[in-house]
Amino acid sequence: YLANHKGRALARDQLLNAVWNYEFVGDTRIVDVHVSHLREKIEPNTKKPVYIKTIRGLGYKLEAPVDHA
Numbered sequence: 001y002l003a004n005h006k007g008r009a010l011a012r013d014q015l016l017n018a019v020w021n022y023e024f025v026g027d028t029r030i031v032d033v034h035v036s037h038l039r040e041k042i043e044p045n046t047k048k049p050v051y052i053k054t055i056r057g058l059g060y061k062l063e064a065p066v067d068h069a
Contacts (some may be wrong), residue, residue, distance in 0.1 A: 002062040011059040035060055
């Protein structure tokens with residue numbers, strides 16, 4: 001879902017509903033856990049992600065890394 005909406009900030013509850021078809025009232029931290037697992041697989045440095053960016057207070061955004069060459 002992140003890849004299909006690259007460059008767009010997506011809320012945690014939006015990700016829950018779109019990926020898991022899950023209407024959930026309460027804690028959406030499960031999305032954070034899954035994003036953490038994705039980062040472990042694709043990010044060169046999980047402490048400074050270049051692909052999956054956290055949008056504070058909202059959710060996440062998939063970005064193409066900036067080439068500084």
